[in-house]
Amino acid sequence: MYRMIKRGLLALTLAVSLPALAENYTIGTGSQSGTYYPLGGILAKIWSENLPDFNMRAEVTAASVENTIKVATGKQLVGVSQGNVVLQAAQGEKPFPRKMDVTVLFALYPNVVQFIVPADSDIHSVMDLKGKKVSLGAPGSGTRVSATNILQTLGISTDDIRAQSLNYTATTNAIANGQIDAGVIVGSLGVGAITELALTRDIRILSFTADELKKITAANPSYIEQDVPKDSYNNVPAFQAPAVWNVLVVNNKLDPKLAYQMTKVAFEHMDDIRKVINVTQFTTVENMNKLNGIALHPGAEKYRQEQMSQ
Structure with a gap:
């Protein structure tokens, strides 16, 4: 009994003293010969380096439809997708079997x-x-x-x-x-x-x-x-x-604070992103809501409103 109590106290001590592990996430991209994959890679790097307890990797996928489904079902935190695919998912149109719980973090480039x-x-x-x-x-x-x-x-x-x-x-x-x-x-x-x-x-x-x-x-x-x-x-x-x-698709139940932080960090490091992905010259605060027919995630919209009011 004494040994069991001692082991329990040791485990409790370790649990209290060890730092919390970072949350692990993925961003859905596309094939390695496209733009989605390197874009997802640089975003994952920037978020991992600048958000506390946050670790993300880019995942090779079949791109827009797969990414949107995985975001809707909680298998990816965020994905790169064509805007028309996200609209079809939100409206439950083919190839999606029903309305999906997705929205947009911000628009990227055409x-x-x-x-x-x-x-x-x-x-x-x-x-x-x-x-x-x-x-x-x-x-x-x-x-x-x-x-x-x-x-x-x-x-x-x-x-x-x-x-x-x-x-x-x-x-x-x-x-x-x-x-x-x-x-x-x-x-x-x-x-x-x-x-x-x-x-x-x-x-x-x-x-x-x-x-x-x-x-x-x-x-x-x-x-x-x-x-x-x-x-x-x-x-x-x-x-x-x-x-x-193209847009960043997220689940519409994503924590608004995290959505805000992800948006803020991405735009604060946009110059670094543009050095890697030239077409992100179109990724601006003014273009965040460029996709008609769907609202931005509330956390991202909060950041947009703050910037537009300055």
Whole structure:
């Protein structure tokens, strides 16, 4: 009995004297050849170094849909996602089976919907994709959601094409090797997968007509029109395409104090983030609520209001 009491007292003493362990979190990103992964990595590093008892790592995922589901179900604290995917999740629209408990911490930068073809391809418009072998993006990715939505808006179903389900790297490899006719990558301008492909192969990115862009933005309010100048990639002509804002998705039950601190720390270190991810030049306090149709998390909104009132 004495030994048991002694061991109990020792355990209690250790419990009282040992410092509390940091909470471990993950941020959902995407494939390693995209922008989401390095962005998630730098955010995880900055939050881990500047928030007390906070330790985060970046997780490779299938991107937007997977990240949104994991955030809604408490398997990730935060995820990078396309705004249209988060809106569909919050509203319970396909591919989500029900309304998900998600909201936005802040908007990041616009993603451009890029339909890639070899430079000598006979595909010159989105309508020319009918009957062709086209990679629409990996299952669970925002690329696949956006590609499918846009094609359907323009009257093209997945039955009209020979759809493939490839991630960024597999898509560009398949284009380079002549295994597919076209591939879709929804990512920031200068995304690594397309940049690398354009350095080794002659490619084009399909340009949408003014009427097509009008139909897309009317049917999907989260999209904007993007004019992309020539040579944004090596020897690629100028093109017009729809774009959608990327956001940081969080559970709407996230502690408001933590949401506020995460937002504050991120913007206080935005110069460091921009040194790693150039497209975060668009990540500003003014653009925090750029995604129409969903409110910011209350903790993030508190920070935005403080900054806008200064």
